[in-house]
Each structure stands twice: as structure tokens, then as C-alpha cells.
Amino acid sequence: MKILSCEFNIDTACVELRLSDGTMISIDCTAVENEVADNMYQRSELDYLIYNDPRGYADIVLNGDPEIYLKTVTEYKPLDS
Numbered sequence: 001m002k003i004l005s006c007e008f009n010i011d012t013a014c015v016e017l018r019l020s021d022g023t024m025i026s027i028d029c030t031a032v033e034n035e036v037a038d039n040m041y042q043r044s045e046l047d048y049l050i051y052n053d054p055r056g057y058a059d060i061v062l063n064g065d066p067e068i069y070l071k072t073v074t075e076y077k078p079l080d081s
Contacts, residue, residue, distance in 0.1 A: 006055040015054045015061075027061055036066045041074040 002020040008029070009016050017025040029050055037043040046066075049057035060066050 003055065003058075006058055008050050008054045015050060015058050017058055025058075025062075027058060029057075032061055032066065036070060038070075039074075042070040045070060045074050 003017055005018045013029050014026045033043055033046055060069050
């Protein structure tokens with residue numbers, strides 16, 4: 001199915017998609033972050049996608065594996081004491 005629109009709704013904290021068959025999908029971004037983001041770097045990456053590429057965010061959540069994506073693009077290095 002073809003995506004007609006995809007945008008982040010700040011009021012609901014959801015990425016909302018409208019498909020060509022009239023279906024609406026709403027992705028709860030807070031729930032996704034709580035499930036897959038282990039640290040602030042991963043949360044920052046998800047936030048970047050939500051605001052700058054909501055279609056890419058939706059694709060990762062619906063068709064990919066967000067945990068693998070986040071482990072691939074973020075690197076957590078704790079500060080030395």
C-alpha cells in the first residue's frame with residue numbers, strides 16, 4: 001500500500017500515517033522509546049527521526065528492527081571517572 005501522508009503529531013506524541021486504502025496508523029513514539037531505547041544516544045536518534053524523517057521512523061518501526069538499527073547507528077561510550 002502507498003503512504004499518502006506521514007507526520008509527527010506533537011499533541012499526541014505519535015507518528016501518524018495515512019495509507020492509500022484509507023487506513024490510518026498511529027505509532028506511539030513514547031512507547032517505542034520506552035521499549036527499544038537503552039540510553040540517551042538512542043533516544044536522541046529516535047527523536048531526530050521523528051522530527052526530521054517521520055516516514056523513515058515509521059519504516060523502521062513497522063518494517064525493520066528498531067533495536068538493531070539503534071545499535072548500528074549509535075555508540076554508547078560512558079565517561080571515564
